[in-house]
Amino acid sequence: MTMNIQPPQQASPHTVQLDLARQQKLSLIDVLQFADELTRAGQVAAAAELYKTWVAFNDDNPLIHIAYFNYGVALAQAGDPAGAVQALRACVKIDPGFGPGHINLGRQLEDNGLILQAVQQWQKYVNETNQVTPDRVSHRQMVLQNIGRVLESADQMEEAEKNLIAAFELQPTHLENGQHWASLRQRQCKWPVLAPSNHVTQRQMLDAMSSLTLSCYSDDPLFQLAKAYKYNRSLIGSRPNLDRSARGVVRPKIAQGQRIRVGYLSSDLRDHAVGFALVEVLELHDKTKIEVYAYYCGERRINDPTQNRIKAVVDAWRDVAQMTDAQAAAQICADEIDVLIDVNGYTKHARPKIFSYRPAPVIVNFCGYPGSMGSPFHQYIIADDVIIPPENEIYYSEKVLRIPCNQPLDRKRLIAATPTRAEVGLPADKFVFASFNGMQKITPSVFMRWMAILQLAPNSILWLLTGGEDVDQRLRDMAKQAGIEPDRLIFAAKAANPHHLARIPLADLFLDTFPYGAHSTASDSIMQGLPVLTMPGKSFAARFCASVVTAAGAPELLCSSPDDYVRKAVGFAKDPKSLRAIRESLKRKRETCVLRDMPATARRLEELFHQMQSEAERGETPVPDLSNLDIYYEIGADLVLAGTEWETEEAHRARYRERLAEWDDYMPLAPDNKLWN
DSSP states (O other), X not given: OOOXXXXXXXXXXXXXXXXXXXXXXXXXXXXXXXXXXXXXXXXXXXXXXHHHHHHHHOTTOTTHHHHHHHHHHHHHHTTOHHHHHHHHHXXXXXXXXOHHHHHHHHHHHHHTTOHHHHHHHHHHHHHHTOSOOHHHHHHHHHHHHHHHHXXXXXXXXXXXXXXXXXXXXXXXXXXXXXXXXXXXXHXXXXXXXXXXXXXXXXXXXXXXXXXXXXXXXXXXXXXXXXXXXXXXHHXXXXXXXXXXXXOOOXXXXXXXXXXXXXXXXXXOSSSSHHHHHHHXXXXXXXXTTEEEEEEEOSOOXXXXXXXXXXXXXXXXXXXXXXXXXXXXHHHHHHTTOSEEEESOSSSTTOOHHHHHTOOSSEEEEOSSOSSOOOOSSOOEEEEOTTTSXXXXXXXXXXXXXXXXXXXXXXXXXXXXXXXXXXXXXXXXXXXXXXXXXXXXXXXXXXXXXXXXXXXXXXXXXXXXXXXOHHHHHHHHHHHHHXXXXXXXXXXXXXXXXXXXXXXXXXXXXXXXXXXXOOSHHHHHHHHTXXXXXXXXXXXXXXXXXXXXXXXXXXXXXXXXXXXXXXHHHHHHHHOHHHHHHHHHHHHHHTTTSGGGOHHHHHHHHHHHHHHHHHHHHTTOOOOOOOTTHHHXXXXXXXXXXXXXXXXXXXXXXXXXXXXXXXXXXHSOOOOOSSSOO
16 A cells, blocks of 8 residues: 655745744844845735734844834734724833834824824924934934924924924925925915024025925026925935936828827816816817816815816826826836926826826926926926017027917806905995905015005005905014004905905905916906006016006006005095096906907917927927026025015126126126027
């Protein structure tokens, strides 16, 4: 009789590792190595099990807190948030000074909606590390940054600001903290925005500013271009993206009469100023000429009316929010997009790295960002003759193409019934100046001009959008210091868009801000019949409102200087008849003005898309000129910090040329297409 004897089954490496962990024969270094190998092989659950076994049988190891930390990370990756929180709590209980444990525990609590507990957890680490040592600086900075970030999202601006400046002062090289800190100060009307510090210089604060925040701070288009260039390089890196797997290629279409495939990439294709601006243009696009693809990279929306309208009219809707930059670029490339529109620029939830893959042969900056991208891969910018007159093209790295007015709008917007002045808290017998711009656009010089206007027009009040109780009170206090009764500032509560639009006509005159003027707010106001007084500057953001006013047919609302702005505002308040004439003119022109002619805007955009495609097919796609921008940045930083409130175009350029000559005398500069040619 023959017996069939099976050889003993060999244990898997993972089983062997678990046995060694139980027998305390596996060092922590070995555990970290084996767990890392399992994670890279996609076996996250097995890595978590290895950590679980090791901590259970090695509780006397002096480094067990590190094992608990990695155990928590593995559980989070394995989709076990409760287990991750427990493991990380064990970590910080064993070693209260272990920064990574506090950081990750707070993030786990935040991800599970426990915002208050997350802040408390991070604050505990801050309290326990008052004596800062070199090894704790980085972790303390990160914890303070997280506290500031979460509190900013919760609209607790005062506390967020305190934590962000503390983080920035710890490590000034971490510019993100300074960026958010400066932005918060702008939103709170805290002046000077770049507050003195014993640990951070004003130059470091200016370097930290985002290009968008800078637009609210200074009307220097050359410095804004250089800032965008440096910001892009910090986001993308100084090395070119050599991954060509998602590189778009030019496909011949013009001669064959084929449709051009156009993609709009944005986080704002929803109920948002940008969504309101674009939705009707998308509806009006001629589908015999172009195919429209929408790439959405924003937060998830449910039953969003504007987004639903966009989804209904585009040829394809792609939600790329959860994709990596490379995956999103690959999707765009696979869709064979000919012209890709960046409708974000450097704004919230923007994805500029997607464009660095060059997933389409033509990339365009349009409708989302008020300025040049300063990038090597944005080849065109769409604007108009007012925002970028021909002589100002030197302020843009992209080739400038133009439509009739750079502010599309939606003629189908819902508008509620107009309330009475009494219903919104306005006096019936006063001249109402209004400014519905965000608080971040109000500068000290703008506010003092407003106070001068109120002083010279005693029967007037100023109606502003609320910035929150603390900010509103700060402005009232500053008004009192300027000799204006605080109750002459009235703050409008936040309202749903149809109700906000409905109350706009109750004001008499909109006072624009500068250097960053009204954009969609201007078109909303002027289409509701409210005249908008604006002072065009030099930069994109400072000229946008002038474009809207011009397109509406009211050039008499443009001012030549700050003094002219005050004079005209006071003049209208003292002579309401002249203002009524403008309102009647706006009403007559409303349906026929350039601002409201959306079919013409859609047709012109299609002409530009065909022009870009033709240039691409001929090998004539423009190459962005980024020469000497590091030098322009250094010169611009000095000029901005010198603090000039307002100057003519000629004086502005003369100051740059003088400094460029000094640089050239020290180190010869190559010619560029800006001011050194």
